Amino acid sequence: MNLFIIKCICVYFSGIGFGLIVNLPHRALNVAGITATLSWLVYYVIINTWGGLGAPNFFGGLTIGLVSVVVAHIKKMPSILFDVPGLVPLVPGGQAYNTIKNFALGDYRVAFNYLSEVVWIAGSIALGFIVAELINKIRIKIKYVSRGWDK
Amino acid sequence: MADNATRQENYDHLVLNTCVLAGRIMIESGSEMSRVNDTIMRIAQNAGLKDAQVYATLTGIIMSGGVKEVGAEVGSIDKRAFDMEKVAKVNELSREYAAKKIDIYQFRDDLIHINDLVATFPLWLQTVGAGLVSGTLVVVFQNNLPDFWVTFIVGMFGWLVYYFLNIYIQIRFLSEFLAAVVVGALALIAVKNGIGVKADDIIIGGMMPLVPGIPLTNAVRDALSGNLISGPARGIEALISACALGFGVAIALHFF
Known part of the structure; x- marks a missing residue:
């Protein structure tokens, strides 16, 4: 439990740290950290209940996409500002490193195992993003139609 | 008229x-x-x-x-x-x-x-940001609390190398490669001298500020929104970056 709280704080600061690197506007830094924490919490809950690699990353990516669109709407800033830092705690860094290391050591079978994990995780996150974008497009459509704008 | x-x-x-x-x-x-x-x-x-x-x-x-x-x-x-x-x-x-x-x-x-x-963050703040990314992600990814500060400093050095080489060489892939060599070497040296605990974890953390996360996300988005020129181009950019980082770490693992 202690480690869990430390991890939450760490995720928040990792979002802010990445924001500092890519020169986010000052007003966006705090929100970017919160987006990162939220998406990681979703990821954490799902990986500890359902397990697997695909579902946790998919729902993590989905959360980033949805939260960043909502936040972008409130703050009147582009949504890319919030989903880039949110992505950082989900990036398959450990697996990518192990792939490279095993390639370098000549252990190709292990390397390919890790490589397929990396591809699988990256694909799931991307799929989450796409579904979030789809939901957003449907939402805009419904808004226009309900206003009677027939377009 | x-x-x-x-x-x-x-x-x-x-x-x-x-x-x-x-x-x-x-x-x-x-x-x-x-x-x-x-x-x-x-x-x-x-x-x-x-x-x-x-x-x-x-x-x-x-x-x-x-x-x-x-x-x-x-x-x-x-x-x-x-x-x-x-x-x-x-x-x-x-x-x-x-x-x-x-x-x-x-x-x-x-x-x-x-x-x-447009204001830019000063270099020291960017460096601290890189350190934050590195240090915190070691804890998140690898559950490795003791290596937090070592990784923080290794990540800062890696980012500094990347930043200055980018100014002087202007070839991004080369500066990524050399930054990865520095991160790997520092991590292995730190572990040999008993400052760090696990070299693998420190390298994973130290690389995180350099990992091409934004190009990869943008590549997928561009390709899916139907822009078949920019999507794959960005994908290749991200792939070359990842390869440069990988070669850098491989060389560091080989020599240190």
């Missing part, structure tokens, strides 16, 4: 110029393509060019006004970096223009002087 026509022509030229400039700044700062297209079209439509067409790729923009007298304009893009504040600023300016708070002359002037309008 003729005077009026020339004035209109000049105005259309100015609008085209502003649109291309806005698009260039957005692509150079790492925005995704659909947003670039969207912003440019919105500016053109607000300025009265109803039939404007834009073709934006990762390395250049072509835009035509849809008016006979004006023709088209080309803008080339040579280098790309990540500067989210510029993306936000262009977005804000285009909103202000749409709301008629600023006119097209003011808009263009602000775009030309965008470097003075």
